[in-house]
Amino acid sequence: MKFVTAATLREEEASAIAARPGLGLEMMQQAGQGLAERLITLLQHIESPWPRVRFLAGPGNNGGDAFIAAACLDARGIEVDVWLVVPAATLKGDAAAAYRSLTEQGFGVREMAEDQWGQAQASDPPPTILVDALLGTGAKGEPRGMIRLAVDYLNNMADSCVVVATDIPTGLDAETGATAACCVRADFTVTMEFPKVGMAASNAQAVLGSLGHVPVGLPHTAAASIPDAAPGVQWISAEEVRRILPRRPRVSHKGTYGTTLLMGGSAHYSGAIVLAAAGAIRSGAGLVRVATVESATAAVRAQVPEAIVSADLFADGALADVHAILLGPGLGRALEARRLVERLLHEASCPLVLDADAIAVLAGTPETIRSASAPIVLTPHPGELALLLGTDVAAIQQDRLAAARDAAERTGAVVVLKGAGTLVAQTAQPHWINLNGNPGMACGGSGDVLAGLLAGLVAQGIAPGDAACAAVWLQGTAGDIAALRTTQIAMKAGDIADALPAAFRRVAK
Numbered sequence: 001m002k003f004v005t006a007a008t009l010r011e012e013e014a015s016a017i018a019a020r021p022g023l024g025l026e027m028m029q030q031a032g033q034g035l036a037e038r039l040i041t042l043l044q045h046i047e048s049p050w051p052r053v054r055f056l057a058g059p060g061n062n063g064g065d066a067f068i069a070a071a072c073l074d075a076r077g078i079e080v081d082v083w084l085v086v087p088a089a090t091l092k093g094d095a096a097a098a099y100r101s102l103t104e105q106g107f108g109v110r111e112m113a114e115d116q117w118g119q120a121q122a123s124d125p126p127p128t129i130l131v132d133a134l135l136g137t138g139a140k141g142e143p144r145g146m147i148r149l150a151v152d153y154l155n156n157m158a159d160s161c162v163v164v165a166t167d168i169p170t171g172l173d174a175e176t177g178a179t180a181a182c183c184v185r186a187d188f189t190v191t192m193e194f195p196k197v198g199m200a201a202s203n204a205q206a207v208l209g210s211l212g213h214v215p216v217g218l219p220h221t222a223a224a225s226i227p228d229a230a231p232g233v234q235w236i237s238a239e240e241v242r243r244i245l246p247r248r249p250r251v252s253h254k255g256t257y258g259t260t261l262l263m264g265g266s267a268h269y270s271g272a273i274v275l276a277a278a279g280a281i282r283s284g285a286g287l288v289r290v291a292t293v294e295s296a297t298a299a300v301r302a303q304v305p306e307a308i309v310s311a312d313l314f315a316d317g318a319l320a321d322v323h324a325i326l327l328g329p330g331l332g333r334a335l336e337a338r339r340l341v342e343r344l345l346h347e348a349s350c351p352l353v354l355d356a357d358a359i360a361v362l363a364g365t366p367e368t369i370r371s372a373s374a375p376i377v378l379t380p381h382p383g384e385l386a387l388l389l390g391t392d393v394a395a396i397q398q399d400r401l402a403a404a405r406d407a408a409e410r411t412g413a414v415v416v417l418k419g420a421g422t423l424v425a426q427t428a429q430p431h432w433i434n435l436n437g438n439p440g441m442a443c444g445g446s447g448d449v450l451a452g453l454l455a456g457l458v459a460q461g462i463a464p465g466d467a468a469c470a471a472v473w474l475q476g477t478a479g480d481i482a483a484l485r486t487t488q489i490a491m492k493a494g495d496i497a498d499a500l501p502a503a504f505r506r507v508a509k
Contacts (some may be wrong), residue, residue: 001194001213001233001234001236001237001239001240002014002194002226002228002229002230002235003194003195003196003197003199003200003228003229003230003233003235004194004195004196004197004226004227004228004229004236004400005174005175005196005197005198005229005316006136006138006168006174006175006198007087007225008227008229008260009137009174009193009194009196009226010137010138012222012223012226012277013027013046013116013188013218013222013261014018016161016219016222016343018196019086019132020049020087021289022350023060023217023502024093025094025097025098026217027066027216027217027218028061028064028065028094028095028098028216029068030066030214030215030217031061031065031067031068031192031214031216032064032067032069032072032098032437033064033068033069034069034190034208034214034215034216035065035066035068035069035131035166035190035214036069036070036072036076037070037072038164038188038190038212038214039053039069039073039129039131039164040073040076040078041506042129042162042188042484043078043128043129043163044157045481045484045485045502046128046129046162046484046485047126047485050079050128051078051128051129051226052078052079052127052128052300053070053073053078053079053080053081053082053127053128053129053131054080054082054083054127054129054131055069055070055082055083055131055133055155056069056079056083056085056130056131056132056133056134056150056153057082057083057084057085057109057134058085058086058134058136058147058150058469059082059085059086059090059092060095060135060136060138061094061095061097061136062133062134062135062136062166062167063084063086063091063098063099063133063134063190064094064095064099064467065096065098065100065133066082066131066133067082067098067099067101067102067109067128067165068098068102070082070156071101071102071105071107071114071435072423074105074107080107080109081110081127082102082109082111083090083109083110083112083120083132083150084099084111084112085112085146085147085149085150086146086206087111088109088111090374093163097310102381102385109295110278112150114146114149117149117150117152117258120153121153121156121157122253125179126157126160126161126264127161128161128162129161129162129163129164130157130158130161130162130163130164130171131163131164131409132151132154132163132164132165132166132169132186132226133166134147134150134151134170134184135147135170135171136167136168136188137167137168137174137196137259138174139170140173141180141229142171142180143170143171143180143182143183145404147170147191147382147505148182150170151171151182151183151184151509152182153172154184155184155185156171158185158187160275160414161186161479161482162187163184163185163187163188163209163457164185164186164187164188164189164190164209165184165186165188165189165190165208165209166190167190167191168185168189168191168193168196168199169184169185169186169189169207169208169209169421170183170184171184171207172184172198172199172204172247173198173420174197174198174199174209175195175197175198175347175437176198176201177197177198177199177200177201177202177203178201178203178321178331178431179203179204179206179207183207183420184207184282184416184456185207185209186207186208186209187209187210188209188211188480189208189209189210189437190212190213190214191212191213191214192213192214192216193213193214193215193216193218193223194213194223194226194502195211195213195237195435195496196370197230197293197347198212199235199370199423199431200230200433200435202232202400202421205306205421205435207494208435209287210435210436210437210438210476210480211235211257211436212238212436216324217327220387223408228411232430232431233401233430233431233432233433234431234432234433235432235433235435236424236432236433236434236435236472236473237473238506238507239436239474240469240473241469241470241473241474241507242507242509244462244467244469244470244490245459245470245504245507245509246461246462246463246464247300247429247509253286254286254287256282256286256287257285257322257459257460258285258286258287258322258323258459258460259285259286259287259288259289259323259455259459260280260283260285260289260324260325260326260351260455261287261289261290261291261319261322261324261325261326261460262277262280262288262289262290262291262307262325262326262329262452262453262455263290263291263292263326263328263331263340263344264292264294264311264326264327264328264329264330264331264336264355264356264357264358265290265292265296265300265313265325265329265331266274266293266296266330266331266332267291267293267295267296268330268332268456269329269330269331269332270292270295270296270299270300270330271299271330271448272329272330272356272445272448273296273330273448274293274299274300274303274304274331274450275294275320275329275445275448275449275493275494275497276326276329276355276448276451276452276455277290277303277304277307277450277452278303278304278449278452278494278497279308279449279450279451279452279453279454279456279497279500280307280452280456280459281304281307281452281456282324282453282454282497282500282501282504283453283454283455283456283457283460283461283471283509284456284457284460284504285324285454285455285456285457285461286455286459286460287308287309288304288307288452289304289307289309289310289322290307290308290309290310291305291306291310291312291313291315291317292295292309292310292311292425293311293313294311294444296330297309297310313340314336315367317349319344319348319349319350322350323349323350323351323457323458323459323460323461324350324351324352324455324458325344325348325351325352325353325354325455326353326355326451326452326454326455327340327341327344327352327353327354327355327356327358328341328355328356328357328358328359328451329355329356329357329451329452330356330357330447330448331356331357331358331361332357333357333360333361335505337358338361338362341354341358341361341362342368345368345369345371345372345373345376346371346372347373347376348372348373348374348417349373350374350459351374351375351376351377351379351455351458351464352372352374352375352376353376353378353451353455353458354369354376354379354413355378355379355380355447355451356379356384356447356448356451357447359378359379359380359382359384359387359388360386360387360388362388363387363388363390364387364388364389364390365388366388366389366407366410366411367410367411368411368453369411369412369413370405370410370411372412375413375414376411376412376413376414376464377411377413377414377415377416377458377464377467377468378407378411378414378415378416379416379418379447379450379451379454380407380415380416380417380418381417381418381419381447382396382397382400382403382417382418382419385403385404385407385415385417387481388402388407388411389391389406389407389410391403395482396417397419398425400419400421400423401425401431401433402419402424404416404417404423404424404425404431405425405431407425408425408426408427409427414426414464414465414468416450416454416468416471416472418447418450420437421433422434422472422476424449424465424468424469424472426465429465432469433469434469434472434473434476434478436473436476436479436480437475437476437479437480438479438480438483438488439488440477440479440482440483440486440487440489441475441476441483441491441496442487443491443493444493445492445493446475446493447481447494448493449475449493449496449497449500450471450472450475453471453474453475453500454467454468454471457470457471459489473502474500474503474504474507476498476508477499477502478496478497478499478500478502478503479491479499480494480498481499481502481503482495482496482498487497
């Protein structure tokens with residue numbers, strides 16, 4: 001999905017509303033209902049005996065979205081309260097209409113005063129979800145007055161509840177990605193219609209949280225006419241992943257969905273290949289085979305009984321009847337490992353995913369990958385990519401997109417540069433950015449789950465670039481679900497694998 005400027009989007013919305021009176025309120029209704037559905041989805045994964053949602057509503061359309069979402073949640077039997085940070089009499093247009101509709105249903109809205117914020121934080125029990133609906137994408141500069149007090153309240157409560165931003169976190173510049181000193185730090189952002197170009201900036205990722213979007217009913221011709229504000233870079237959305245994943249024919253069998261071969265593991269790192277197998281098993285691949293060392297076979301068999309395991313990692317085994325290969329998790333960096341990588345680069349006839357040590361052993365020789373006989377996908381973290389390209393991590397992180405593009409050009413591979421804002425780069429194609437996931441995923445083994453998942457998707461006949469986009473979105477979504485279930489602090493890689501079914505459900509056909 002393209003990134004747009006907020007100003008252009010507002011112009012198109014205004015033109016569409018002028019041509020069709022009443023469209024503005026219809027779009028606000030869709031925005032509020034979509035926001036409510038996203039909040040319900042989050043609540044389903046939070047184990048709270050008394051779930052409650054609190055909206056902090058501002059003066060504009062974001063506040064109107066909050067009024068409608070609150071009414072939707074209330075109708076579903078979810079406890080809701082709304083705190084309004086401006087006098088109700090100052091509301092205008094569609095936001096005022098949404099407010100009247102909410103209050104006419106007997107819903108009480110609390111109008112906040114400046115001296116109430118400290119008392120509210122000290123005495124009110126925290127809600128399960130706290131929603132920032134204060135300012136929209138047109139706001140610039142530092143929040144002031146009551147808005148600033150509300151932002152401080154949101155951030156002070158962030159350790160006790162999940163923070164969701166409506167359209168954009170208050171204090172984040174929609175055009176540049178610059179963050180105000182007083183800026184909401186969201187866990188999730190639900191943006192309306194299109195992602196805003198500032199959200200792709202590296203600075204924005206510290207406050208944006210996981211990004212989702214809600215279509216609000218902008219006419220198709222108007223939406224299509226909005227120019228791409230970040231040419232060559234696209235956002236991986238749920239709709240894109242839904243398009244990528246094939247619908248399964250009713251008449252099919254395990255052979256229909258391909259065989260994935262995972263190669264890795266060592267005496268010291270058996271867990272890596274176990275987690276890769278867990279990811280592959282959840283990918284939908286028909287069969288998952290694991291070639292590892294003898295000391296790792298028992299762990300794989302015990303923890304992933306669905307996989308077919310053999311202790312022949314370094315044997316000259318046949319690669320026939322395999323539709324994708326993953327090489328690297330727990331492999332080690334000995335000379336024997338490098339020889340195995342080089343052999344597969346020349347012998348594999350199906351797509352080959354290189355991860356972890358399979359990338360590290362090629363340090364300083366990215367051109368080696370270009371000579372491969374089959375499509376290649378690389379899944380490095382910044383340290384591994386720095387090794388491959390002969391540079392340092394600081395240079396990679398300074399311009400992640402340029403580094404991913406350079407790696408794709410020099411290797412001819414699809415490059416998945418992991419980290420906050422995971423990138424998928426390949427030559428002569430748009431580059432993609434993933435904006436979900438959370439810091440709880442910064443744990444050993446999460447990359448192994450991703451690599452196994454990706455290889456399993458490729459084995460089903462999905463093009464490697466598409467499979468990479470789908471895999472990073474699914475893993476990020478699974479990470480968000482796992483964090484809601486376990487907290488970010490307590491999350492482990494196995495929790496991400498366990499949450500993959502729920503992630504797939506989000507895009508199921």
